[in-house]
Amino acid sequence: MRNSNRExxxxxxxxxxxxxxxxxxxxxxxxALLRQHMEELGRTVTVVREPGGTVLSExxxxxxLDHRSMDLCERAEALLFSTARAQLxxxxxxxxxxxxxxxxxxRYAESTIAYQGYGxxxxxxxxxxxxxxxxxxxxxxxxVLLDLDVDVAAARLLGSFADRMExxxxxxxxxxRQGYLQMSQAAPNEWLVxxxxxxxxxxxxxxxxxxxxxxxxxS
Numbered sequence: 001m002r003n004s005n006r007e008x009x010x011x012x013x014x015x016x017x018x019x020x021x022x023x024x025x026x027x028x029x030x031x032a033l034l035r036q037h038m039e040e041l042g043r044t045v046t047v048v049r050e051p052g053g054t055v056l057s058e059x060x061x062x063x064x065l066d067h068r069s070m071d072l073c074e075r076a077e078a079l080l081f082s083t084a085r086a087q088l089x090x091x092x093x094x095x096x097x098x099x100x101x102x103x104x105x106x107r108y109a110e111s112t113i114a115y116q117g118y119g120x121x122x123x124x125x126x127x128x129x130x131x132x133x134x135x136x137x138x139x140x141x142x143x144v145l146l147d148l149d150v151d152v153a154a155a156r157l158l159g160s161f162a163d164r165m166e167x168x169x170x171x172x173x174x175x176x177r178q179g180y181l182q183m184s185q186a187a188p189n190e191w192l193v194x195x196x197x198x199x200x201x202x203x204x205x206x207x208x209x210x211x212x213x214x215x216x217x218x219s
Contacts, residue, residue, distance in 0.1 A: 013098070014101045016142075017102070018106075022176050025147070030207060031104050032047075034211075038102050046102070048103065051080075052084065060081075144194065150177055181193075
């Protein structure tokens with residue numbers, strides 16, 4: 001992977017794959033299916049979600065998604081997501097990669113770029129710089145984007161409890177979606193963009209096939 005060590009420490013030999021997309025795009029489902037597939041192949045898999053995964057990060061998650069935090073300013077929101085991410089990277093992700101494991105992450109730095117940069121319309125360069133600092137420049141081997149029309153995604157979420165971010169409205173979600181598409185188009189070698197409206201089994205097969213041919217090729 002692009003980053004070979006933790007600030008000069010142990011060499012990273014694992015594989016890091018992240019799942020991105022707007023709320024309701026099916027990230028969690030596809031991550032679970034890929035985890036099952038990887039474990040059936042005998043690989044050791046660590047699964048993490050953002051924000052969350054550590055004691056500190058879960059506390060930040062509660063604060064960020066709670067409707068009682070509606071007065072949270074946009075810059076504070078971006079900093080809190082990045083704080084949770086920094087702790088997760090340090091405490092769980094890098095150690096697992098140093099052990100040679102496959103790490104599957106439900107959202108990562110690109111989520112903050114999409115949601116707070118494009119969605120909240122904060123300065124993109126500043127948000128990107130913040131993510132590089134928070135992650136110690138740790139980049140995934142692959143970013144899987146499940147692209148889905150915002151109306152379809154919203155319909156999927158009907159009847160479920162909507163957290164603070166999910167309640168931001170369709171215009172916000174559309175800005176986020178377009179942000180993801182712009183990032184993937186700017187760096188196509190780093191992304192796998194999948195039509196999220198397909199049956200989950202077809203999506204899973206597309207993801208597995210790409211990973212086997214491009215990430216684990218020859219391993």
